[in-house]
Amino acid sequence: MGVERGRASQRSHGVASQRSYGTSSSSSHGSKTKCKNCCRKFVSFMCTQVGVGGLVVSYAIFGAFAFTAIEGKNGHWQTNRTSLIHNNTIRTLWNFTERLNVLHKDQWYEDVNSTLLDFQKRIVEVVLDEDYDGRNHTEVWNFPASLMFCLSVFSMIGYGHMTPRTEWGKIATIIYAVFGIPLYIVYFMNMGRVFAKSFKFLYRLMYRCLNHGRGGKSGPVEIEVGEEGDEAIIVPSTACIWVMIFYMTTGTIMFAEWEQWSYLDSCYFSFTSLAKIGIGDFVPGFGGGFGKAASHDSQTKLIINFMYLLIGMGLIAMCYTLMKEEIMLKLRGLEQDIKEKLYICGLKLGLYEEEQSYPEPRPPMHPRPRSVRKSVRRR
């Protein structure tokens, strides 16, 4: 679509310039047309891949700033609450310790244990209720982390490692998602097309290079026909799967090295991110653990993760574009088989009426030129 639109915009540009040239004699008309042309060109450009991609990135950046502002100043009340708990516990413990002039270990152990249990319960309560992880909000909502948060919102991944705690944050999240998700879907589909085209091009190039001199037919699974006439080079669906596997492997190795995760954890993270499930127990930059401050290094990693996910989703769109027909057909066949069987069951159960009459052959109708002309004229 993007190419098409690019072409369309080129056409429109050509046409418009011709038109504006023709009307430039009347200056007001000319300037107005030029203005309109500029607007058209701009909007057409924005609908291309580059435009949409830039729009997505800028939307994410805008969202990151907004959320940093909204949530970051939520302040230190969590740490206040926990330090209160700490102080109380210490005081209680001191009382126990002080009271025991002769330290009966067992008694002391019991008291301290119960105090610690109490401490534990309260801390757990704060953690579970307020999503506390040892840091205050300003530390949590730094810019790269907010960027990741925005990405996880509009790409519908939804990690959940950071969530808005203020009311305004929640409202902002909803509004951000309402506008961000359609934008993201546009981007997704555009990227899919771009990647599909490039991939097909690359594949054909590679194929021709490899089969230089041989006008061989391509592999087993045929999905599409190339633009060339006789030599039909097609992209088998397995190639797409390999691409995805390769990309996930790249992600696995990258995250394992940077975050010191195990390879399984990295793979698990890559998969759940690209599948947009987004469990959130592993998030780069948070190290799959909590309590680590966001160092400068991890901020860079967050941005790289952002790009990785964006590109990864484009690749998924590409694979889906290239593979979907085949998948659809197979699923269709499966679904039809199932439905046929169910229908037969239903027939037996007497739910469906049986009709035996066959359709009558339809005589071909002759055209009505009058109406044709009418429609043509109208259009």
Added chain:
Amino acid sequence: MREEGGGGGGDGGQCGSCGYYLKNIIKFLISHIGLVSLVIGYTIVGAFTFERLEAEHEKAVKANMSAVRLEVTDDLWNITKNDIVLNETKWSLSVRHRLIKFEKSLIKAIKNDGWDGNEDPETRQWTFAGALFYSIILITTIGYGHIAPKTDWGKVVTIFYAIPGVPLMMLCLANIGDGMAHSFRFLYWKVCCYACTKRPKKRRRGRSTRSSRRYPSTSGGSRTRTSSFRRSKRASEKSADSHLSDSAFYTSSYSDPDYKMEDDMVEADMRTLGSHRHSEHSHTRASQNSRGSDYLAPPAKEDDGRVAVLFNKYALEQEGLAQEDVARPSVRDSDRDGDLRGDREGREAREGSRRSRRDEEADLPVTHQPRGSHRGPPPNPGYNDSPPMPRSPRTSERYQRHLSPPHDPRGRMSRMDEDYYYDDYDDYDDEEEEDDMGDKPVPIWLGVMLVVAYIFGGATLFAGWEKWGFLDSVYFCFITLTTIGFGDFVPAQKVKDNVELSIALCSIYLLFGIALLAMSFNLVQEEVISNVKSMARRLGILKDEEEEEDLD
């Protein structure tokens, strides 16, 4: 889904209608039951698997907590013992450090090890209900993360469980959403008909006569023009669609209007076709109908020919893979409201979009073949031959006349016959109005209201059950239904008794909600597309193409 035999019910009285509706509902359920039961079975299998894998680990983590606490106590004892003279400040400082460490280990246990904060080994998170909830959340791609697999095997199984599970769930929800959209559209127009002046039923035969005018071909001039026009229109359509349809599969509303328009014309065909749906020749027979080019193998699909709609994340544009629903005529025919739009552009857009979809669907048989679909530069405005499906001579000539060009699966196509479709609608406008019920989509505000009402209704319920604030509940419902799924609010976490019930209710809410979202997408698609197109036209994107088309 609407049985062709039920056409009589539509014409009949109220009793007949009631029985007809009931029958339709049962048929709908039965036809969907395969997919739904597959999904249910899949989640249950997942629940068993995950529970087995994760429950032990969780018990171990819980048992570990008291050991951790004991360790802290030991350390405190050591701190206390070491000082001969207990200085409060110094002691407090050391104890504070130790407590901070303890807090960190608590947080780590909760966030990393999946501890739920409770040491009681009986109240686990990984019960059967919890694992079932996890499976559902996983394959709907919501992914709360309130429980997550912590064992290695759990993670591996998660990956391999999700790979087929996510498409399966999306397919199921899309199907359900489709069916719901049909029912809703039908109900809506029934209500509308009673509310507004009821229009007399036009002669279907006349319409069919008229519509079969489409097929004969005309001049090539209009062909190229319409092709480029269509191409550009489709481009804008695509952009609009991509905004709107969360669908990798074809949304049924695409094919719906196509069906609706063809329906009256091939009504008789379809009645009989439905009966032969499951015959062995269904495949060819489908092609034998005048709409043969338009669907691949309608047999066995008496309700939703479309696989369509919501493949939530993997949004792709409309694809000609949705089957058209064969057996829809009775419902549609019973009260058709024709083209109500005064706005010609909008109508054209809709028709164009409908046509495009139908043509894309027509591509479906083509894609079997190696020739497949064209991706790349826009297709030449010529024709390629029809798909090699066997066609009876009766319809083959008709088919030849509206050959389906090999168009880009993304919907770029150059069909010649579109001007005839417009032609038909011009005539419709002239001679009859508001006959075609299904042609006019449900208004946008209605679709939006549905979703918003569902969110607010759910929010009220959850606010009551879970004792969250109302804003939190709205936030939770929204985040869940868009499958973002942060996990900061998860239902059934604080409830100690009737956990299974809470989880079941929540699962039903969110599954139904996602299906509802699919349904409302379905319903408002065309309207939104035409609106976006008219807006684009106003902005000047499309206008250029129209002008170009004139110059072509």
